[in-house]
Amino acid sequence: MRERLETDISSDIRAMAAVSEQIGLFFAAQHDLRPNDFRALMHIMVADMEGRPLTAGELARLLGTSSAAMTYLVERMIESGHIRRESDAADRRKVILRYAEHGMEVARGFFTPLGVRTREALAGFPDADLDTAHRVFVALIEAMRTHYKDLGSAS
Secondary structure, eight states: OHHHHHHHHHHHHHHHHHHHHHHHHHHHHHTTOOHHHHHHHHHHHHHHHTTOOOOHHHHHHHHTOOHHHHHHHHHHHHHTTSEEEEEOSSOTTOEEEEEOHHHHHHHHHHHHHHHHHHHHHHTTSOHHHHHHHHHHHHHHHHHHHHHHHHHHHHO
16 A cells, blocks of 8 residues: 555656646746746746755756856846846855746746646645645655755766
């Protein structure tokens, strides 16, 4: 039973990642963004929400791009109004990347209906189940991040 549940959860995560990528590619195409631009926006948002905003160098490592390619991507995304540079409050020499207001408006306009559908899909679950699901996702994300770090140290 346990092995089947773990296999089902792994399968569910792959399916969620696949459909998430489809939605992201649709968003990118609709807003004249390249797939890497959308990936960059997702990394910037996730890092910001976790309280660890990214520098351009950190983003380049996450995307596996050169610093020259990252400079081009960042400049293009700033020019289009999706992101902005900001001095780090803790270290004024450090420049971090944040969503610009235009970028937030575009994202809200596109993803709000998904938020509504998500709330509707979760409405029938008790808070205790959602808390457990959240803890499961946190554990899985940590396992995946650890695996990714290990992959990097192996090369």
